[in-house]
Amino acid sequence: MSTGLGKRVRLGRIVGLYGVQGQVKLESWTEPRIQIFQYQPWLLTAPGVEKEIGGIRGRAQGKGLVATLPGIEDRDKATALIGCEITVSRDVLPPPAPGEFYWTDLEGLEVVTTEHVVLGRVNHLFATGANDVMVVKDGERERLIPFVQGPYVHSIDFDGQRIVVDWDPEF
Template sequence: MSTESGKRVRLGRIVGLHGVQGQVKLESWTEPRLQIFRYQPWLLTAPGIEREMSGIRGNAQGKGVVASLPGIADRDQAAALVGCEISVSRDVLPPPAQGEFYWVDLENLEVITTQDVSLGRVSHLFATGANDVMVVKDGDRERLVPFVQGLYVHSVDVDTGRIVVDWDPEF
């Protein structure tokens, strides 16, 4: 199962306005935070909004990030985009390092135990601060499995679509 064209990776969101010339404040989930400008075009999405945009420029502003969006020239136009999530095509991101994964590449993979018991498929992941957690769904049943390699996650094979975990199927 290779990376599918069309997969999107969320990189941040527009959280506010900056000045009167259409600049916006961003929450960037890239590391370092200014790396968000390296990956384009952006797809800005919110209820009722889906807009692709290239040529975005920005800089650090205190602890935040400020961006200038092409075609957005005043505060009212920028205000309409506050709350939009910023995503890019998976194809524009560099390959992950050995043993690292983009969450989008793990979604929908089958999760099986070391005893070959299927737990379901990865619905999504979330961060807890201590570690990432996979939400594994099998019908109506949902399991939360910490994504801790070596301890719980024994192997990830994106090509075959399987994650092997050391996890009690009854838990």
């Protein structure tokens, strides 16, 4: 059942227990959040834990999600999974629509200014509510650049592995 060592995409994490039969509560980063169950198998990872599992069933429960994981039938086994990140192989996700992409596709791309100054590579992105932010690293230096297409992000070239931004290299 292994999906190999291809690129992994973070979809959520296990945040708690539900009941006494090994069910777990999830935080999902998919849209809509219930969609997390469509992408399997999951790789659950945390310090000391790495478990690939498929056949997961789940449902909305109040404001959260509850999952039943095959092979996890009691509260003790489920407790060991709290805090695990849920990732899937990039190839189980549907292709993005034209002009769209997954954050993971941006990770590792070189970031340069409109004046061709290399700022580093995209380490990861995060959401702030107002806009998404690219974390660009160059050695020890880290820049937080708003991921706003137009004013800051001028172009994304996946073939050339480069993002061009309008950003002050000193900032």
